[in-house]
Amino acid sequence: xxxxxxLTQNGYxxxxxxxxxxxxLQTSEVALSPQQIHQALQQKNCELGLVSVYRTLELLTELGLVSVxxxxxxxxxxMLSTVGHLHHIVCQECHKAIEFSASNDIDQLVQRVExxxxxxxxxxxxxxxxxxxxxxxxxxAGE
Amino acid sequence: xxxxxxLTQNGYxxxxxxxxxxxxLQTSEVALSPQQIHQALQQKNCELGLVSVYRTLELLTELGLVSVxxxxxxxxxxMLSTVGHLHHIVCQECHKAIEFSASNDIDQLVQRVExxxxxxxxxxxxxxxxxxxxxxxxxxAGE
DNA sequence: CTCTAATTGAAAATCTTTTTCAATAAGGAC
DNA sequence: GTCCTTATTGAAAAAGATTTTCAATTAGAG
Ligand SMILES: [Mn+2]
Ligand SMILES: [Mn+2]
Ligand SMILES: [Zn+2]
Ligand SMILES: [Zn+2]
Numbered sequence: 001x002x003x004x005x006x007l008t009q010n011g012y013x014x015x016x017x018x019x020x021x022x023x024x025l026q027t028s029e030v031a032l033s034p035q036q037i038h039q040a041l042q043q044k045n046c047e048l049g050l051v052s053v054y055r056t057l058e059l060l061t062e063l064g065l066v067s068v069x070x071x072x073x074x075x076x077x078x079m080l081s082t083v084g085h086l087h088h089i090v091c092q093e094c095h096k097a098i099e100f101s102a103s104n105d106i107d108q109l110v111q112r113v114e115x116x117x118x119x120x121x122x123x124x125x126x127x128x129x130x131x132x133x134x135x136x137x138x139x140x141a142g143e
Numbered sequence: 144x145x146x147x148x149x150l151t152q153n154g155y156x157x158x159x160x161x162x163x164x165x166x167x168l169q170t171s172e173v174a175l176s177p178q179q180i181h182q183a184l185q186q187k188n189c190e191l192g193l194v195s196v197y198r199t200l201e202l203l204t205e206l207g208l209v210s211v212x213x214x215x216x217x218x219x220x221x222m223l224s225t226v227g228h229l230h231h232i233v234c235q236e237c238h239k240a241i242e243f244s245a246s247n248d249i250d251q252l253v254q255r256v257e258x259x260x261x262x263x264x265x266x267x268x269x270x271x272x273x274x275x276x277x278x279x280x281x282x283x284a285g286e
Numbered sequence: 287c288t289c290t291a292a293t294t295g296a297a298a299a300t301c302t303t304t305t306t307c308a309a310t311a312a313g314g315a316c
Numbered sequence: 317g318t319c320c321t322t323a324t325t326g327a328a329a330a331a332g333a334t335t336t337t338c339a340a341t342t343a344g345a346g
Contacts, residue, residue, distance in 0.1 A: 013343050034334085051295065051336095055294085072266075092266075122272055125268070125269070127267065128253065130263045158311080159325090192326040194303090194305095
């Protein structure tokens with residue numbers, strides 16, 4: 001995903017903090033909190049303020065480059081997102097998250113709920129929780 | 144819903160703060176934040192600490208009497224819940240929220256995602272957003 | 287290379303939530 | 317109803333998270 005192009009096309013500069021946050025997120029299979037991102041970058045000797053992490057995440061979310069993914073205790077974290085509207089399934093053990101699409105199934109549900117409730121449905125939030133293949137295996141092996 | 148019975152059956156007392164929070168939530172069509180609950184009760188001359196609001200909400204959530212419902216900006220709020228596993232649809236204008244059930248539709252989706260991702264799905268979070276009948280009408284009238 | 291405006295970072299301000307602990311009150315026993 | 321025990325409360329402090337401010341820095345256009 002060409003984040004550089006997306007930033008410049010929208011009139012934003014590719015600053016060091018932005019580059020560093022994005023490159024860190026590219027290596028992470030789990031959603032990270034602002035603090036986790038800040039700490040991880042400190043340890044890699046990237047000097048940047050926590051404030052910039054917040055600002056960068058806000059911008060990237062706005063641009064659709066980053067999605068908010070909740071951990072099993074419902075704490076929000078941030079992950080790079082591929083383009084388009086997707087949902088996440090999160091491992092309750094290791095917090096690894098991957099995307100899935102659900103348009104068709106959701107459309108059907110939305111139509112039914114609109115009839116039942118008389119609400120007009122415009123948006124939705126869906127996330128699944130469970131065990132990733134690795135953690136599932138470990139659980140079977142352990143018991 | 145007999146919250147009094149549920150509290151005592153689980154060994155909890157029916158204290159004034161608990162009674163006041165529950166009775167306030169019974170009158171609200173929108174999910175309220177701890178601060179909103181505190182302020183609303185202050186104005187009704189119920190003297191109780193914000194700390195007790197937090198503690199009460201935590202307990203009631205644990206007992207399943209209260210659900211967390213997110214507003215359109217994803218700020219969490221609290222609402223009384225009817226028994227059983229239900230989801231909420233929230234009005235983007237007035238934040239009014241009502242419950243709906245989705246078991247069948249979700250089961251189907253879960254099965255597909257399990258096949259596609261090899262994750263084992265154990266839990267899910269789903270919320271819809273849109274316009275309640277009133278706000279939908281107003282929008283049509285206004286334009 | 288120069289210049290300028292966007293961006294950053296340190297500090298302070300602002301919120302939100304949790305912890306502590308002495309005072310209070312709910313509810314069972316009598 | 318009164319007494320007693322202990323769960324519960326509230327004020328204050330601590331801890332944590334996020335936002336605001338503003339002077340210093342730097343990305344990128346010219
Ligand atoms: Mn969707
Ligand atoms: Mn469900
Ligand atoms: Zn896992
Ligand atoms: Zn509405």
